[in-house]
Amino acid sequence: MASVSASHLIIFIASILVAASVAGTITSTVGQLSGAVDDLGVDASQEVRTEVEIISDSGAGVYDVDGNGNITLYVKNTGSQRLPADKVGIDVLVDGRYWTDVSMTVVDSDSWRPGTVVRMEIAAPDLASGDHRVQVTINGDREVFEFNT
Known part of the structure; x- marks a missing residue:
């Protein structure tokens, strides 16, 4: 009779250990999922x-206005939040190619607040004549500008 109680005790302890292990894994997974949902919420809000x-x-x-081979665009912040007036977080495509040589200068303020404008200079010294397309993407907001040289 004592051997039955001992075997039941061992099985009970093993089942408690398995349950604790499963609970720990589930808690960890729920924590990671919660963090991911929070991150998505912040991204969507932006x-x-x-x-x-x-x-x-x-x-x-808009092309070669100053004689330096740049595409010069004026971009207005019409949203409700201040944006960085640098190329961090801003993607520029010229005729479908990713462009990294971009500079931005706030025209009418000290920062790119709602309602203010930046002058965007995109270095494109060898742009052929014809129709061209510039796509500017900031925090998921995409704007397209078409022009002819």
Whole structure:
């Protein structure tokens, strides 16, 4: 009779250890999932509050205006949050190719607040004549500008 109680005790202890192990794994997984959902919420919030418009005139000259082979665009922050006036977090495509030589200068303020404009200079010294397309993406907000050289 004592051997039955001992075997039941061993099985009981083993089942408690397995249950504790499973509970720990589930708790860890739920914590990771919660963190991922929080990160998605922050990203979605930034996307919703970010809105920009390219306000350059496509009929006016935007290429090689200063004689330095740059595409010059004016971009207005029409969203509800301040944006960084540097190329961090901003993707620029010229005719479908990713461009990294981009500089930005705030025109009418000290920072790129809602309602203010930046002058974006995209170095493109060897741009052929014809129709071109520039895509600017900031926090998921994508704007396209078409022009002719």
